[in-house]
Amino acid sequence: MTGRWLTGLLGSGGLLILLGSLVAGCAPDTSAPVLQQRPGATPTAPAVAVNLPPTEVWLEPFTDTACLQCHTDQARLTELAKPVEPKESLSEGPG
Numbered sequence: 001m002t003g004r005w006l007t008g009l010l011g012s013g014g015l016l017i018l019l020g021s022l023v024a025g026c027a028p029d030t031s032a033p034v035l036q037q038r039p040g041a042t043p044t045a046p047a048v049a050v051n052l053p054p055t056e057v058w059l060e061p062f063t064d065t066a067c068l069q070c071h072t073d074q075a076r077l078t079e080l081a082k083p084v085e086p087k088e089s090l091s092e093g094p095g
Contacts, residue, residue, distance in 0.1 A: 062068075070076060
């Protein structure tokens with residue numbers, strides 16, 4: 001009885017190995033392709049120079065001094081500011 005059991009176990013294992021190798025053989029090739037030079041490509045070709053616009057931006061000088069004087073005058077800012085109104089808290093009011 002043990003001979004049959006051992007033969008069946010070895011036969012099943014061999015069948016599993018055979019089926020596994022068959023499935024692995026049908027898998028697609030995922031290895032990286034080999035890099036091949038093109039017939040007209042030259043690896044030592046010089047880089048092409050491109051004429052780009054200048055990166056510096058010239059700004060016009062600031063000339064609106066009226067706005068600057070108004071926004072930096074502390075007395076006028078406090079005169080024109082809205083007064084701080086106290087907000088009603090949740091514990092106040094009707095109810």
